[in-house]
Amino acid sequence: MDLTYSEADQAFRAEVRDWLAEHLTxxxxxxxxxxxxxxxxxxxxxxxxxxxxxxAHGWTCLGWPTEHGGRGLSLLHQVIFHEEYARxxxxxxxxxxxxxxxxxxxxxxxxxxxxxxxxxxxxxVEELWCQGYSEPGAGSDLANVQTKARLEGDQWxxxxxxxxxxxxxxxxxxxxxxxxxxxxxxHHGLSFLLVPVDQPGVExxxxxxxxxxxxxxxxxxxxxxxxxxxxxxxxxxxxGVAMGLLGFERGVSTLGQVVGxxxxxxxxxxxxxxxxxxxxxxxxxxxxxxxxELEVMRVNALRGLSAxxxxxxxxxxxGAGSIFKLVWARWHQELGEIAMxxxxxxxxxxxxxxxxxxxxxxxxxxxWQRLFLFARADSIYGGSDxxxxxxxAERVLGLPREPKxxxx
Numbered sequence: 001m002d003l004t005y006s007e008a009d010q011a012f013r014a015e016v017r018d019w020l021a022e023h024l025t026x027x028x029x030x031x032x033x034x035x036x037x038x039x040x041x042x043x044x045x046x047x048x049x050x051x052x053x054x055x056a057h058g059w060t061c062l063g064w065p066t067e068h069g070g071r072g073l074s075l076l077h078q079v080i081f082h083e084e085y086a087r088x089x090x091x092x093x094x095x096x097x098x099x100x101x102x103x104x105x106x107x108x109x110x111x112x113x114x115x116x117x118x119x120x121x122x123x124x125v126e127e128l129w130c131q132g133y134s135e136p137g138a139g140s141d142l143a144n145v146q147t148k149a150r151l152e153g154d155q156w157x158x159x160x161x162x163x164x165x166x167x168x169x170x171x172x173x174x175x176x177x178x179x180x181x182x183x184x185x186x187h188h189g190l191s192f193l194l195v196p197v198d199q200p201g202v203e204x205x206x207x208x209x210x211x212x213x214x215x216x217x218x219x220x221x222x223x224x225x226x227x228x229x230x231x232x233x234x235x236x237x238x239x240g241v242a243m244g245l246l247g248f249e250r251g252v253s254t255l256g257q258v259v260g261x262x263x264x265x266x267x268x269x270x271x272x273x274x275x276x277x278x279x280x281x282x283x284x285x286x287x288x289x290x291x292x293e294l295e296v297m298r299v300n301a302l303r304g305l306s307a308x309x310x311x312x313x314x315x316x317x318x319g320a321g322s323i324f325k326l327v328w329a330r331w332h333q334e335l336g337e338i339a340m341x342x343x344x345x346x347x348x349x350x351x352x353x354x355x356x357x358x359x360x361x362x363x364x365x366x367x368w369q370r371l372f373l374f375a376r377a378d379s380i381y382g383g384s385d386x387x388x389x390x391x392x393a394e395r396v397l398g399l400p401r402e403p404k405x406x407x408x
Contacts, residue, residue: 323388
């Protein structure tokens with residue numbers, strides 16, 4: 001990938017920057033910096049309104065083909081948008097799973113009827129989606145899914161449990177990987193179903209986190225139903241659809257994430273200058289190393305993405321998506337550790353919440369305490385480090401598969 005920017009690229013960057021400067025004002029200006037990992041509970045309704053404002057001006061689904069409501073932008077222009085969005089400190093969007101994951105998956109694998117039904121509400125941010133993959137007994141091992149679905153007449157009946165379901169409590173629909181062939185094992189006999197959340201057979205229970213938020217949820221299916229035609233791809237062949245979706249998860253929006261990391265890094269440097277800890281040679285060395293690693297990570301991510309076609313699984317491009325996930329997760333955890341070293345003793349105490357209760361979340365964390373605590377999960381969510389290493393070992397390097405039961 002050519003990493004130089006043409007005049008047209010620079011003009012597009014200026015267009016994005018100017019639009020954000022013009023529109024991220026008034027009531028929307030108060031949303032700057034809100035939302036994101038560990039903070040998705042912040043100003044949800046207000047951020048939803050902002051997302052719909054973006055949609056009304058054509059700033060959603062940028063990489064989708066124009067015939068499906070997108071703008072058909074190039075990879076580089078999508079990267080530019082996400083970079084400028086992060087630099088503007090614009091609020092975290094509430095439609096990531098629909099726009100970046102399910103929508104492209106439907107475009108690649110869905111029927112024409114499914115595309116007509118579900119894509120326009122995603123573009124307009126009228127329906128929000130969550131992801132039903134992980135389970136209590138399977139974790140990131142998607143092939144060990146035990147949630148079951150059986151076809152009864154013109155509908156699927158679903159029983160089982162999902163966990164760590166991001167923003168299920170604010171979502172309208174959930175895409176679910178379920179076992180539809182009794183007696184099947186591993187990646188055989190799975191189907192990819194689209195299920196409405198607001199129904200008697202679906203119960204959502206938020207999970208309280210150390211950071212005080214509860215964006216993750218348990219989701220219980222007890223006789224939940226969905227229409228027979230809301231299966232994406234062939235019945236029993238959902239593994240390929242699920243893996244294609246994960247290919248989109250490692251997509252271009254992750255470059256905006258790197259810009260967000262750069263903003264966090266700059267904040268840690270400012271803190272180190274303000275309290276004098278930057279004069280500590282060990283801290284100065286850690287900050288310098290983190291800066292170099294961040295720039296290398298960005299360039300390698302751009303290079304890796306240019307070799308991957310959306311919808312390919314995590315082994316595509318020499319495992320570029322898995323490599324990037326491993327690298328950014330560990331880097332971000334290290335940044336949290338550096339932030340705590342910079343904060344010193346102040347990082348060890350939390351301010352009481354004005355409510356005066358002793359309940360979980362009844363304390364106020366600083367930005368850096370929240371970064372440190374939530375980053376512990378970076379190497380787990382979105383595919384654990386162990387899963388990413390297995391993908392690289394088995395499907396990229398061709399090494400022998402891990403023996404059954406190993407590490408259990």
